Amino acid sequence: MRVLVCVKRVPAPGAKINVTGDGLAVDTTHLGFTTSPHEECALEEAVQIIEREGGEVVVLTLGPAEAEEQLRYAASVGGTGFVLIPNGGADWDPQRTASAIADAIRALEADGGEFDLIMFGNESADAGGFQVGVRVAHKLGRPIVNGIKGIEVTPEGFTAHRAIDTGVEVYKLPKPAVMGVKEGINLPRYPTMKGRLASRKAEIATMELNAPAGGQAMLKLHRPPEQPSTTEILGTGPEAAAAIVDLLDELGVL
Amino acid sequence: MSILLVVLEHDRGDLPVGSLEALTVGRDLAASMDASLEAVVVGDADLTAVAGEYGATAVHQVTNEMLADYGPDAWGEAVAQLVRSVAPAAVMAVGTDRGNEVMAQVAARLDLPFVANCLSVEAGDTWSMTRVQWGGSLLEDSTLTADTKLVSFAHHAIEAAPGGAASPTVKTFEADLDHSYTATMITDRVVLASGVTLSTAPVVVSGGRGVGSEDAFAPLEELAELLGGRVGCSRAVTNNGWRPHSDQVGQTGTRIAPEIYIACGISGAIQHWVGAMASKNILAINTDSDANMVTKAGYAVIADLHEVVPAISAEIRRRRGQ
Ligand SMILES: Cc1cc2nc3c(=O)[nH]c(=O)nc-3n(C[C@@H](O)[C@H](O)[C@H](O)COP(=O)(O)OP(=O)(O)OC[C@H]3O[C@@H](n4cnc5c(N)ncnc54)[C@H](O)[C@@H]3O)c2cc1C
Numbered sequence: 149m150r151v152l153v154c155v156k157r158v159p160a161p162g163a164k165i166n167v168t169g170d171g172l173a174v175d176t177t178h179l180g181f182t183t184s185p186h187e188e189c190a191l192e193e194a195v196q197i198i199e200r201e202g203g204e205v206v207v208l209t210l211g212p213a214e215a216e217e218q219l220r221y222a223a224s225v226g227g228t229g230f231v232l233i234p235n236g237g238a239d240w241d242p243q244r245t246a247s248a249i250a251d252a253i254r255a256l257e258a259d260g261g262e263f264d265l266i267m268f269g270n271e272s273a274d275a276g277g278f279q280v281g282v283r284v285a286h287k288l289g290r291p292i293v294n295g296i297k298g299i300e301v302t303p304e305g306f307t308a309h310r311a312i313d314t315g316v317e318v319y320k321l322p323k324p325a326v327m328g329v330k331e332g333i334n335l336p337r338y339p340t341m342k343g344r345l346a347s348r349k350a351e352i353a354t355m356e357l358n359a360p361a362g363g364q365a366m367l368k369l370h371r372p373p374e375q376p377s378t379t380e381i382l383g384t385g386p387e388a389a390a391a392i393v394d395l396l397d398e399l400g401v402l
Numbered sequence: 403m404s405i406l407l408v409v410l411e412h413d414r415g416d417l418p419v420g421s422l423e424a425l426t427v428g429r430d431l432a433a434s435m436d437a438s439l440e441a442v443v444v445g446d447a448d449l450t451a452v453a454g455e456y457g458a459t460a461v462h463q464v465t466n467e468m469l470a471d472y473g474p475d476a477w478g479e480a481v482a483q484l485v486r487s488v489a490p491a492a493v494m495a496v497g498t499d500r501g502n503e504v505m506a507q508v509a510a511r512l513d514l515p516f517v518a519n520c521l522s523v524e525a526g527d528t529w530s531m532t533r534v535q536w537g538g539s540l541l542e543d544s545t546l547t548a549d550t551k552l553v554s555f556a557h558h559a560i561e562a563a564p565g566g567a568a569s570p571t572v573k574t575f576e577a578d579l580d581h582s583y584t585a586t587m588i589t590d591r592v593v594l595a596s597g598v599t600l601s602t603a604p605v606v607v608s609g610g611r612g613v614g615s616e617d618a619f620a621p622l623e624e625l626a627e628l629l630g631g632r633v634g635c636s637r638a639v640t641n642n643g644w645r646p647h648s649d650q651v652g653q654t655g656t657r658i659a660p661e662i663y664i665a666c667g668i669s670g671a672i673q674h675w676v677g678a679m680a681s682k683n684i685l686a687i688n689t690d691s692d693a694n695m696v697t698k699a700g701y702a703v704i705a706d707l708h709e710v711v712p713a714i715s716a717e718i719r720r721r722r723g724q
Pocket residue numbers: 154155156157172173174184186187208209210211238239240241242243245267268269270271272273274275276277278279280281364365366367
């Protein structure tokens with residue numbers, strides 16, 4: 149089984165997201181970076197699939213040179229091939245991103261054979277445009293379903309489970325297929341010491357690609373207005389229980 | 403007159419409230435564009451009456467035997483064909499998983515930009531919009547330049563309200579779909595949840611890293627049960643394997659809106675907060691009075707949750723004479 153996972157490098161903010169002075173980016177001065185959670189789970193799922201079926205997991209990212217960090221992390225948890233499409237440090241709109249990723253996939257397939265499964269996150273953690281995977285699948289002429297929280301490999305292809313509020317929708321996809329995965333499909337592993345050491349030696353292929361800009365242009369980022377809040381302290385120990393139960397009673401939930 | 407198409411998300415005729423939100427937003431948007439508001443119903447579902455109540459002057463019934471159930475490729479292709487035929491000024495839907503998926507499919511097929519999860523839109527030659535990033539923690543101002551504008555509106559951003567009552571003309575559009583579109587049709591459904599779910603529970607008792615272990619959730623379970631609520635948790639908890647991901651509240655978990663959210667040992671990271679902020683009341687139980695959850699909550703107890711949570715249950719039982 150040959151699997152491709154597309155991951156995006158995103159900042160990991162804590163209690164607040166700060167924006168740079170020009171409003172064009174998240175202020176990452178004091179922040180670390182991570183892989184979008186849905187995509188971390190997509191990678192884990194891909195690694196579990198090849199552990200069962202044999203094969204390879206290629207991990208691809210379009211981003212700044214520093215996105216090498218996310219590819220090395222992917223290497224430490226079981227990825228086998230790594231591709232970086234440099235974006236020159238400035239983010240690309242979703243159409244441009246999808247075109248470049250589709251071109252990269254065509255080149256990778258011409259070289260190493262078709263991917264049986266291409267995985268995306270349902271949406272990226274930062275911009276959350278809900279579209280890059282769908283656009284790539286369409287360019288490649290392959291079926292795609294988003295929101296996937298369970299994958300089974302079958303002789304014909306894949307059975308995929310999509311989580312909805314009340315349960316699960318079941319899809320049966322032929323090979324080759326594309327899926328948008330959601331966090332919760334699995335519990336991603338932590339890197340082992342051996343994995344970490346090996347990841348330092350992982351070879352990362354760089355693919356210089358470009359594509360025309362699409363029709364969406366970002367002007368600026370800003371924080372939503374904060375609700376002014378005052379906190380009423382009901383107590384500093386178990387004796388607060390009486391005040392809490394009074395409150396529950398007042399709210400009619402008792 | 404130009405046309406604003408609103409794609410109504412539905413599941414075999416069941417119309418989620420999000421579709422009514424889309425019509426509600428669409429009504430004002432169409433007025434500002436001097437466009438007619440027209441609904442798109444994929445499949446045979448008869449939603450004409452409700453579309454009319456919310457102001458649609460026409461309903462495009464997109465039919466094909468393959469559209470009896472949902473499939474993203476089939477729905478996307480069918481709507482894209484309708485768009486080519488009707489040449490609307492804009493197409494919109496609600497920004498649910500399914501709504502965004504269909505719009506992305508349409509955008510991919512027409513090679514047009516698509517802006518997901520808008521909060522407000524100013525129509526014009528080029529559109530200006532504010533949209534949601536980071537699941538709601540950050541806002542983005544963008545512009546959209548395209549012959550046909552494709553957008554979705556953030557779910558729950560506005561309240562659905564009927565208005566502009568019309569008796570829509572029904573226009574049938576037969577989509578041309580070949581067998582390949584069956585590849586992504588729903589083949590089966592499994593119903594898991596019954597009764598109150600995390601997203602509909604009136605009370606959510608949630609635990610974070612401060613709870614400490616899987617077993618230490620037992621007192622939270624007990625309290626939730628006494629209040630007819632559900633147990634939730636933070637991502638630190640799911641990452642530790644203490645609770646299933648279906649309990650996770652937040653950007654990549656469930657968005658909740660209970661009467662009261664009781665957050666125990668949760669620091670209140672922004673990605674957790676966006677899932678909880680629609681709660682009508684929040685009570686934070688935390689040893690750290692500076693924790694974000696505490697400073698943002700309406701009520702707080704600064705103490706060890708392991709002492710406070712059992713004391714609440716005991717007090718409830720005492721008052722109930724149990
Ligand atoms: C400084 C800055 C400027 C920006 N300027 C613009 C702008 O002018 N116009 C605009 O439209 N947007 C802009 N953006 C947002 C832009 O970065 C989008 O995030 C990007 O185009 C990808 O779309 P998405 O993140 O919405 O992906 P989604 O469609 O939400 O992503 C779905 C899935 O696609 C995959 N994926 C997405 N991006 C990548 C990637 N880079 N590498 C690998 N896989 C990926 C992931 O698997 C992801 O889960 C800007 C962002 C920043 C921070």
